[in-house]
Amino acid sequence: MIVELGHFALVLALCLAAMQSYFGLAGAHTQRAQWMAVARSALVGQFVFTVLAFGILVYAFERSDFSVRYVAMTSSSALPAIYKFTAVWGAHEGSMLLWLLVLALWSVAVAFFTKAMPESFLSRVIAVLGVVSIGVNLFILWTSNPFERLVPAAVDGNDLNPLLQDPGFVMHPPMLYFGYVGMAIPFAFAVAALLEGKLDTVWARSLRPWTNIAWAFLTVGITLGSWWAYYELGWGGWWFWDPVENSSFMPWLVGTALIHSLAVTEKRGLFKSWTLLLSIFAFSLSLLGTFLVRSGVLVSVHSFASDPKRGVFILMLLALCIGGALLLYAWRASRFRSDVGFAMVSRESFLLFNNALLIVATLIVLIGTLFPLFIDALDLPKVSVGEPFYNLMFPLPMLPMLLLLAVGMHAGWKRADLSMVRKPLLIGAVIAVIIGIAIPLTGYGKAPLMTCVGISIAAWLAFSALIEPFNRIRRGHSLSPSVLGMSIAHLGVALFVLGVTIAKSYTADRDTALSPGSTAQLGQYELTFVNVKDVEGPNYTAAEAEVVVKEGGKVIATLHPQKRIYRVQKNPMTESDFLADWNRHISVAMGEPLGREGDTWSMRLQYRPLVRFVWMGALIMALGGIIAVFDKRYRTVAAKQSSPVTAQAAAKQGV
Amino acid sequence: MKWRFAIPAIVFIALCGVFGWMLYRTGAEGYNVSVLQSPLLGKGAPSFKLPRVEAMDQEIDSRDYAGKAYLLNVWATWCVECRHEHPVLLAIARQNIVPIIGLDTKDDLNDAQRWLNALGNPYVATAFDADGRVALDWGVYGAPETFLIGADGKILYKHVGALSMRVWQEQFLPRIQQGSAPVKPVGEGS
Numbered sequence: 124m125i126v127e128l129g130h131f132a133l134v135l136a137l138c139l140a141a142m143q144s145y146f147g148l149a150g151a152h153t154q155r156a157q158w159m160a161v162a163r164s165a166l167v168g169q170f171v172f173t174v175l176a177f178g179i180l181v182y183a184f185e186r187s188d189f190s191v192r193y194v195a196m197t198s199s200s201a202l203p204a205i206y207k208f209t210a211v212w213g214a215h216e217g218s219m220l221l222w223l224l225v226l227a228l229w230s231v232a233v234a235f236f237t238k239a240m241p242e243s244f245l246s247r248v249i250a251v252l253g254v255v256s257i258g259v260n261l262f263i264l265w266t267s268n269p270f271e272r273l274v275p276a277a278v279d280g281n282d283l284n285p286l287l288q289d290p291g292f293v294m295h296p297p298m299l300y301f302g303y304v305g306m307a308i309p310f311a312f313a314v315a316a317l318l319e320g321k322l323d324t325v326w327a328r329s330l331r332p333w334t335n336i337a338w339a340f341l342t343v344g345i346t347l348g349s350w351w352a353y354y355e356l357g358w359g360g361w362w363f364w365d366p367v368e369n370s371s372f373m374p375w376l377v378g379t380a381l382i383h384s385l386a387v388t389e390k391r392g393l394f395k396s397w398t399l400l401l402s403i404f405a406f407s408l409s410l411l412g413t414f415l416v417r418s419g420v421l422v423s424v425h426s427f428a429s430d431p432k433r434g435v436f437i438l439m440l441l442a443l444c445i446g447g448a449l450l451l452y453a454w455r456a457s458r459f460r461s462d463v464g465f466a467m468v469s470r471e472s473f474l475l476f477n478n479a480l481l482i483v484a485t486l487i488v489l490i491g492t493l494f495p496l497f498i499d500a501l502d503l504p505k506v507s508v509g510e511p512f513y514n515l516m517f518p519l520p521m522l523p524m525l526l527l528l529a530v531g532m533h534a535g536w537k538r539a540d541l542s543m544v545r546k547p548l549l550i551g552a553v554i555a556v557i558i559g560i561a562i563p564l565t566g567y568g569k570a571p572l573m574t575c576v577g578i579s580i581a582a583w584l585a586f587s588a589l590i591e592p593f594n595r596i597r598r599g600h601s602l603s604p605s606v607l608g609m610s611i612a613h614l615g616v617a618l619f620v621l622g623v624t625i626a627k628s629y630t631a632d633r634d635t636a637l638s639p640g641s642t643a644q645l646g647q648y649e650l651t652f653v654n655v656k657d658v659e660g661p662n663y664t665a666a667e668a669e670v671v672v673k674e675g676g677k678v679i680a681t682l683h684p685q686k687r688i689y690r691v692q693k694n695p696m697t698e699s700d701f702l703a704d705w706n707r708h709i710s711v712a713m714g715e716p717l718g719r720e721g722d723t724w725s726m727r728l729q730y731r732p733l734v735r736f737v738w739m740g741a742l743i744m745a746l747g748g749i750i751a752v753f754d755k756r757y758r759t760v761a762a763k764q765s766s767p768v769t770a771q772a773a774a775k776q777g778v
Numbered sequence: 779m780k781w782r783f784a785i786p787a788i789v790f791i792a793l794c795g796v797f798g799w800m801l802y803r804t805g806a807e808g809y810n811v812s813v814l815q816s817p818l819l820g821k822g823a824p825s826f827k828l829p830r831v832e833a834m835d836q837e838i839d840s841r842d843y844a845g846k847a848y849l850l851n852v853w854a855t856w857c858v859e860c861r862h863e864h865p866v867l868l869a870i871a872r873q874n875i876v877p878i879i880g881l882d883t884k885d886d887l888n889d890a891q892r893w894l895n896a897l898g899n900p901y902v903a904t905a906f907d908a909d910g911r912v913a914l915d916w917g918v919y920g921a922p923e924t925f926l927i928g929a930d931g932k933i934l935y936k937h938v939g940a941l942s943m944r945v946w947q948e949q950f951l952p953r954i955q956q957g958s959a960p961v962k963p964v965g966e967g968s
Contacts (some may be wrong), residue, residue, distance in 0.1 A: 278854075
């Protein structure tokens with residue numbers, strides 16, 4: 124009965140979303156305050172009933188109600204309580220409900236915390252978000268209802284996929300969805316601006332904090348996913364250019380471009396139609412990602428539910444939402460003119476290059492992801508573009524972007540005078556090149572050209588990012604959250620580049636047969652296999668090896684990898700053991716026993732230097748994005764109209 | 779001048795066309811959702827080797843039944859619906875059209891033996907699937923469930939829930955008589 128109430132709550136949420144859209148649009152069009160108020164109330168109602176529906180699904184999971192098909196498919200009575208909770212989004216139906224819940228949360232937040240925009244504009248934003256809610260809600264009710272009953276009830280559930288029973292998976296999907304779905308906010312703002320035919324500084328200033336928050340969530344979500352894949356899948360890689368990963372990475376790239384283009388639109392009133400287009404693109408790619416993952420058009424290791432009926436629906440949703448927005452754009456975008464110009468060397472032009480290069484990068488990922496599709500559509504033999512394609516293509520736009528970034532941070536608006544920073548930047552560049560050659564030679568013994576280039580760029584970037592905050596503090600000037608956030612985010616980029624370069628360049632892998640007492644060389648480390656013994660776990664028996672890791676004759680770690688046989692399922696599981704320092708990961712995984720004695724084993728040894736910087740850098744980027752949100756000017760409630768004076772004052776502050 | 783703003787829309791519509799066509803093709807290649815109940819339908823039945831409930835020292839090998847059609851009925855003593863279904867299974871067994879193999883899943887052995895003695899045994903043999911692994915291989919949601927396996931070793935049909943004589947006549951018999959064939963209209967089979 125409770126479960127049926129959940130289903131009913133979802134239907135009510137759908138009806139309220141319809142009201143939200145209708146009264147929002149019609150109210151803004153006819154300027155009727157009551158209608159706009161109705162839209163707002165309908166949004167609150169939609170939020171409440173979506174929360175209720177989600178809460179009831181959680182309740183069904185906690186109670187292990189196996190008369191619900193979705194619960195029976197993804198949970199089991201023996202599952203620990205925390206994983207019963209995360210199993211709610213362990214498969215397609217529940218994760219779509221989470222999507223809807225997150226959208227409702229974002230909608231309410233935007234409707235009540237965006238103070239500076241007129242009510243009629245917010246009303247249109249609410250209406251557009253309502254239309255998206257209707258689409259997703261219908262999708263859930265029609266093709267993937269989590270409240271569907273199973274008759275007769277199952278006695279026990281199918282259990283959650285063991286791979287997903289991991290702390291990383293507790294937070295990864297919600298974070299990712301907050302980012303994904305948050306891109307609906309710029310989308311709604313863009314469509315509302317196109318409908319009103321008006322876009323000013325206040326518009327951009329109201330949108331920037333939301334975009335930053337959504338982008339930060341997306342960053343954290345992707346990072347957690349990468350970390351999860353690294354630990355749990357144990358393939359020794361942290362990014363696989365898998366279609367599912369790509370479909371979260373593309374909105375991130377466009378979102379990054381959008382953040383920068385919004386800065387120009389806010390400060391200089393430029394790039395208006397471009398900002399609108401990016402806003403539409405970022406959300407389009409989020410929806411496209413959902414489409415690719417859910418429809419079964421592309422098969423991937425990550426996608427757990429796929430069904431062509433769902434694909435048809437998402438395609439229709441995509442066509443209506445995005446197609447509608449783009450047609451509106453085609454019709455209206457020419458109205459958004461900018462009269463001001465800018466010099467060749469100015470912050471505007473640097474950001475223009477940043478945007479162009481980010482879009483090129485997005486296109487590379489998009490082509491790589493969709494390539495198999497087109498090949499298939501044209502009936503050519505199946506070819507896959509894998510890591511080599513991305514490894515070759517992706518750095519092409521990224522390297523120039525990083526170099527431009529190091530200089531562009533210091534460029535002023537309109538016409539940049541770089542003479543002030545020329546000296547520190549040049550000194551920084553010299554130091555960076557020295558570091559770029561010194562680190563590989565002293566730390567790792569060999570220095571391939573691209574590695575030196577990567578490290579030098581990272582060092583220069585880090586140095587450049589610190590110039591501005593350092594100067595301001597030294598001169599006793601205040602450091603606004605905008606500037607601080609920008610510097611921190613760019614420092615994060617530098618750390619990320621450093622981590623990627625070193626982890627890629629000096630990774631060592633070895634598959635080797637070891638008998639007790641024998642030693643294998645892995646990079647500069649010596650790994651000695653001491654012995655193997657049998658151990659008993661609660662529900663498994665295991666062979667446990669003892670491996671001593673030595674560096675320069677000194678013991679730095681003793682690792683105990685296991686090969687487990689679970690008693691019930693008879694499945695062998697490999698539990699590798701890590702040495703995890705801030706600057707290196709060394710892992711040992713046991714393969715198969717070799718030889719008659721049974722004490723010689725094949726082993727997989729992996730060395731990943733500095734791999735932690737990859738995730739740390741990404742998290743620092745997200746932190747920078749969040750810090751920038753706390754800038755004072757986003758809180759000025761009274762700024763209904765942008766006066767030229769405040770706009771100029773803000774422009775002087777930078778960012 | 780104005781036309782350049784229409785380029786995104788045009789590219790997008792073209793992309794939608796490609797996706798739509800891809801989906802249409804995926805759908806056309808035998809991926810019909812309305813008929814599909816289990817990913818195993820039309821595929822080879824998973825094989826198993828399990829002890830017999832009637833005599834635990836003997837083993838049932840599913841491959842011994844290859845070459846002709848048979849039913850696999852998933853049941854357990856804890857399953858209330860199975861008790862309702864039992865008379866129907868006995869009636870089907872009396873018709874002697876196809877052998878029925880039982881799969882007793884996640885059950886207590888003594889209870890299961892008592893059940894067969896007390897209620898009658900419709901099965902040519904009953905496999906004892908103590909930990910439910912084989913049921914998992916077959917994609918069983920719960921009990922009871924009944925599979926029809928064709929002479930070619932492929933799963934032709936799956937019924938979730940208790941069998942009734944009507945389901946037997948309308949869904950199972952036509953398929954058995956045709957060997958392997960598409961669904962026949964209701965009622966024509968009997």
